[in-house]
Amino acid sequence: MRPAADADADAPANRAAPPDQDPATGPGTAPGHAAADAQPAPAASGGCPHAAAPLFHPAYPQPRANRAGGWRLFFQARHSWLHALFERSYRMKMGEVRLFGHPVYMVNEPAWVRHAMVDAVARYPKHRLLGRALEPLLGRSIFTTNGALWQRQRRMMDPAFAQARMAVAFPRMLQAGQAMLARLQALPDGAEPDMEIEMTHVTADIIFRTILSAPMEGEDARRIFAAFAEFQALAPRLTLPVVYGLGWLAPLIVPFWQVRRSRRAAAEIRGLLGAIIRPRYDARRAADAAAAASAGDTAARADAAPRDILDSLLDARDDAGLPMDFEELLDEVAMLFLAGHETSASALTWALHLLANAPEVQRRLADEVDRVLGDREPGPDDLRELVFTRQVFRETLRLFPPVGFFAREAAEDDRMRDKAVPRGATVTISPWLIHRHREWWSHPDAFDPDRFDTEAGRASLRHAYLPFGLGPRVCIGANFALQEATLLLAMLARQHRVEPVPGHVPEPVGRLTVRSANGVRLRLWRRRPPAAAASEPAQSPAPNPPSP
Numbered sequence: 417m418r419p420a421a422d423a424d425a426d427a428p429a430n431r432a433a434p435p436d437q438d439p440a441t442g443p444g445t446a447p448g449h450a451a452a453d454a455q456p457a458p459a460a461s462g463g464c465p466h467a468a469a470p471l472f473h474p475a476y477p478q479p480r481a482n483r484a485g486g487w488r489l490f491f492q493a494r495h496s497w498l499h500a501l502f503e504r505s506y507r508m509k510m511g512e513v514r515l516f517g518h519p520v521y522m523v524n525e526p527a528w529v530r531h532a533m534v535d536a537v538a539r540y541p542k543h544r545l546l547g548r549a550l551e552p553l554l555g556r557s558i559f560t561t562n563g564a565l566w567q568r569q570r571r572m573m574d575p576a577f578a579q580a581r582m583a584v585a586f587p588r589m590l591q592a593g594q595a596m597l598a599r600l601q602a603l604p605d606g607a608e609p610d611m612e613i614e615m616t617h618v619t620a621d622i623i624f625r626t627i628l629s630a631p632m633e634g635e636d637a638r639r640i641f642a643a644f645a646e647f648q649a650l651a652p653r654l655t656l657p658v659v660y661g662l663g664w665l666a667p668l669i670v671p672f673w674q675v676r677r678s679r680r681a682a683a684e685i686r687g688l689l690g691a692i693i694r695p696r697y698d699a700r701r702a703a704d705a706a707a708a709a710s711a712g713d714t715a716a717r718a719d720a721a722p723r724d725i726l727d728s729l730l731d732a733r734d735d736a737g738l739p740m741d742f743e744e745l746l747d748e749v750a751m752l753f754l755a756g757h758e759t760s761a762s763a764l765t766w767a768l769h770l771l772a773n774a775p776e777v778q779r780r781l782a783d784e785v786d787r788v789l790g791d792r793e794p795g796p797d798d799l800r801e802l803v804f805t806r807q808v809f810r811e812t813l814r815l816f817p818p819v820g821f822f823a824r825e826a827a828e829d830d831r832m833r834d835k836a837v838p839r840g841a842t843v844t845i846s847p848w849l850i851h852r853h854r855e856w857w858s859h860p861d862a863f864d865p866d867r868f869d870t871e872a873g874r875a876s877l878r879h880a881y882l883p884f885g886l887g888p889r890v891c892i893g894a895n896f897a898l899q900e901a902t903l904l905l906a907m908l909a910r911q912h913r914v915e916p917v918p919g920h921v922p923e924p925v926g927r928l929t930v931r932s933a934n935g936v937r938l939r940l941w942r943r944r945p946p947a948a949a950a951s952e953p954a955q956s957p958a959p960n961p962p963s964p
C-alpha cells in the first residue's frame with residue numbers, strides 16, 4: 417500500500433506506539449494559537465544530529481481545554497473543524513461523542529486505525545454523506561464510491577498513475593514549474609506575494625498539463641478556476657454534516673441560496689471540462705469502433721502510448737472489457753482536478769511557510785539543490801538525490817496533512833478498544849491529530865525534518881503517519897504528489913529565498929483541506945539574477961487565479 421517512489425512516506429499505521437516516546441508536549445500559549453516561537457528540540461528527540469538548532473513551532477488553533485457542547489461544537493466546526501478540537505483530542509486513543517444523539521468516534525490509536533482502514537476496511541466504507549455533498553461536482557467518482565463500483569473504478573484508474581506514467585508526467589511538471597518561476601521573476605525583488613495563490617496556480621497548471629496536455633491558461637481555464645474557488649469556499653459547509661453523520665443538519669448549515677451557488681459553480685466546471693474532453697472522447701470511441709469493425713477486437717487497436725492521463729482513462733477497460741462512458745470519464749476528470757491540485761497546493765504552501773521560518777533548514781535545502789543540480793534544469797533522476805528536500809516535504813505533510821480527517825460510516829456493529837461501535841455510527845480518523853499525537857511523536861508540534869534520521873522518528877513514521885491514507889483507499893496520486901512537490905520545492909529553492917512577512921501569521925483552518933484563513937504571504941528574494949531563471953518564457957505568464 418505504499419507509493420513506490422518513496423516507500424516509507426505513507427507507511428502504515430500498524431504498530432503499537434513505541435514505549436520510549438516523549439511525554440506530551442503541550443501546545444503553546446500564544447492567545448488563540450499554539451506557540452509560534454522557536455523552541456529548542458527536546459533532549460529526547462533520539463540523538464538527532466541537528467537538534468542543537470532551535471526548532472520552529474508553527475502556530476495552529478489553540479485547542480480548547482474541554483470539549484464544547486453539541487451546538488457550540490457545531491458552530492465552531494462550521495468555521496473550521498480544526499477550531500473544534502480540544503486538548504484531549506491530541507492525547508486520547510479513541511474518543512466518543514454523541515452529537516444530537518448520533519454516535520461519532522474519533523480513532524487515534526494506530527492499531528485501530530489499521531483495523532478500520534485495512535483489516536476490516538469493508539466494515540468502514542466512506543461516509544455516504546460525503547458522496548452526496550460532493551456529487552454536484554464529482555458525480556460518482558472514485559473518491560466517494562464504495563464496494564464493487566469503487567473496485568471497478570480503481571482497477572481502471574490505477575494504470576494512469578503507475579510508476580512508468582510518472583516519467584511522462586515529469587516534463588509537464590517541469591514546464592508548469594518554469595511558468596511559475598517566470599511569474600515570480602516578474603515580481604520585484606523583496607515582493608510579498610500570497611504563496612497560497614501561487615501554489616494553487618502552479619498545481620492546477622500541473623493537473624491541466626498532465627491530464628489534458630494543455631496549460632492552465634486562457635478564458636476557459638480562468639473560468640474553471642473561478643468556479644472552483646466558489647465551490648471550494650462553500651464546500652466545508654456542505655461536507656460538515658458528514659462530521660456529524662447527520663444529513664438533516666445540511667439545511668441548517670447551508671442556506672438554499674448557497675447550495676444553489678455551489679451547484680451552479682459545479683455545473684459550470686463540469687460544463688467547461690466536458691467541452692474540453694468531449695472531442696477527444698468522441699474521437700477515441702470512433703477509433704475504437706473502427707478498429708473493432710476491421711479487426712473485431714478493440715484491444716487490437718494499434719495506437720501510440722498514452723500521452724496524458726486522459727488518454728490512459730480512455731484506454732481503460734473494466735473486467736467485462738467495457739470502457740468508461742462519457743459521464744464516468746467526466747466524473748473522474750473533475751475529481752482528479754479537485755483531489756490533484758487542492759491537496760498539493762496546501763502542502764506546498766505550508767512547506768514554504770515552514771522553510772521561511774526555519775532559515776537553517778532552508779539553507780540546507782538550498783545547498784542540497786545547488787549540489788545536485790548546479791546550473792542544470794532538474795531531470796527525473798535528480799529527485800532521488802534530493803533526500804533532504806523530500807524529508808522537508810515529509811515533515812510538512814506530518815504537521816499540515818492536507819486531508820486532515822477521513823469520514824467513514826460503520827456498515828455493521830463492531831467493537832473498537834473498549835467501545836461498541838453500532839452500525840450507522842460515524843467513525844473519523846484524523847491524520848492531523850495522529851501526526852501531532854502527544855504519545856506517538858516526540859516534540860510533535862515542532863518542524864524537525866531531521867526527526868526521520870532517528871530510530872524513534874522512523875518508528876513514529878512507520879506506525880503513526882498517514883498523509884496519503886492507508887489500505888486499499890490509499891491516495892492514487894501519492895507518487896505524483898511526491899514527484900511534483902520535490903521538483904517544485906527544488907526549482908523554487910534554486911531561484912528564491914523566502915522570509916516571513918513581519919506581523920503576518922498564517923492561521924490554519926480545517927476546510928476541504930488545511931488552508932490558511934488569512935493567506936500565506938512570504939517575502940521573496942532572488943538567489944540568482946533573473947536571466948538565469950526560468951527557461952520557458954515563450955508562454956506569457958497567465959494572470960494569477962483567484963484564491964480558493
Ligand code: HEM
Nearest residue numbers: 559755756759760763819822883884885889891892893897
Ligand atoms: C500532497 C498531495 C496529496 C495528499 C496529501 C493526498 C491525500 C489523499 C488521501 C489522504 C486520500 C485518502 C482519503 C480517504 O481515505 O478518505 C486520497 C485519495 C485520493 N487521492 Fe490524493 N492526495 C494528494 C495528491 C493527489 C493527487 C496529485 C492526485 C491525482 C492526480 C490524487 C488523487 C486521489 C484519488 C483519486 C484518491 C481516491 C483513491 C480511492 O479512494 O481509491 N491525490 N488522497
